[in-house]
Amino acid sequence: MSLDFFFYPSSVALFGSFRKGAIAREILRNIVEGGFEGKIIPVNPKGGTVEVGGKTLTIKPKLDEPVDVAIIAVPAKIVPSLVDEIGPLIKGAVVISAGFSEVGNDELERELVEKARKHGVRLIGPNCAGIFGVHGKFFGSFEVRVKPGGLALISQSGAFGGAALAMGNDEGIGFSAFVSYGNASDLNESDFLEYFAGDENTKAIALYIEGVKDGRRFFKALRCATGKKPVIILKAGKSASGARAAASHTGSLAGSYEIYRAVFRQAGAIEVEEMEELFDAAKAFEMYPMAGKRVAVITNSGGPGVLATDKLERLGLEIAKLSEKTVGELRSFLPEQCSVRNPIDLIADADYERYKRTIETVCRDENVDSLLVICVPPIFIPSGEIARAVVEADCDKPIIANFMAGELVKDGVELLERNGVKNFPTPERAARALKWLSDRSSP
Secondary structure (H helix, E strand, O other): OOOHHHHOOOEEEEEEOOOOOOHHHHHHHHHHHOOOOOEEEEEOOOOOEEEEOOEEEEOEOOOOOOEEEEEEEOOHHHHHHHHHHHHHHEEEEEEOOOOOHHHOOHHHHHHHHHHHHHOOOEEEOOOOOEEEEHHHOEEEEOOOOOOEEEEEEEEOOHHHHHHHHHHHHHHOOOEEEEEEOOOOOOOOHHHHHHHHHOOOOOOEEEEEEOOOOOHHHHHHHHHHHHOOOOEEEEEOOOOHHHHHHHHHHHOOOOOOHHHHHHHHHHHOOEEEOOHHHHHHHHHHHHHOOOOOOEEEEEEOOHHHHHHHHHHHHHOOOEEOOOOHHHHHHHHHHOOOOOEOOOOEEOOOOOOHHHHHHHHHHHHOOOOOOEEEEEEOOOOOOOHHHHHHHHHHOOOOOOEEEEEOOHHHHHHHHHHHHHOOOOEOOOHHHHHHHHHHHHHHHOO
């Protein structure tokens, strides 16, 4: 099923109040300021004009022409009749309005779905925060805009989605799409998994769920999606108290976490425990589709190298055994104080040339699948110099960087980012990134 009319629309109508501070006005502002190139029609029975993002738009008293998608932010009780009225003119509706099944108003939600189905209209929501089609320059939500990239974020919770988008901006993540689906009265997580699995701009999918209503359908959709690209899942409502909170939040049935966990594993999804992990996994998959289990650690500081080694082994990865040829080559140019066994310690005064040559030498070793490069620069060696070595090294295997910490490595991290290399701020987080990449290579 194609949902392109939601994420790559050519026209949109917005229904609601356009006074300052109103949700419909904020969404309209986001659409205009985000550079949407299609037709934008604000609708309110009072008519008038609205000025947003340097543009003055005429507010129509009613919709009188076809559009791809309607965004609805009006009182819940009038949403079904509005959808019935505009149904012949729209393909999809995003219902921002709350006050449906999440507060026990099941009958109103059923009526909304019936009116939509009568006209063949697909629904997102109600009780949602909207959608982004980032590559279509369509920001149909009141959440913070994001830069284009490869991650599609599917979130049952609108507030979580908003926080995740803001955190993604801070982490340098690029997004292909965002959808907050709220009560999932019509379209749900399974529909979006199937859609983004086939979306050419989406390289990885991140999913926040509290519960699903159709377990069999979800498993089928998840398995379909993971067969094409990485799917990262953050499941809320694992504890008994969390499950009760989830039920009152979106009206979903959280169910036994152990069942969900088994489904995730069987379908080949990457399950994470917290938001930080979700974005670390997203960063890893933005760079590489997968990696093998045999890791070489290159560091200029023994302590972080040991921490990385410990974490890698605890996660089930292998500390690669370097070939004698590699060891001999490293010995030929490294100072004698350096350790040439994995982890490879280049010692504190390691410069551009030492890092670059070591990365290239280790990368050629057939026993190595991926590299974890750690840099804790002394004050007399700029972190940008080492970052340049990572970027310019001739290596065709996944490299995960751990530059630390803070202001000391700011320039180096920025150089890495500009060249598409994400930084993981601790050895443990870098190790976890390699673990997730290796999970995608496992049968």
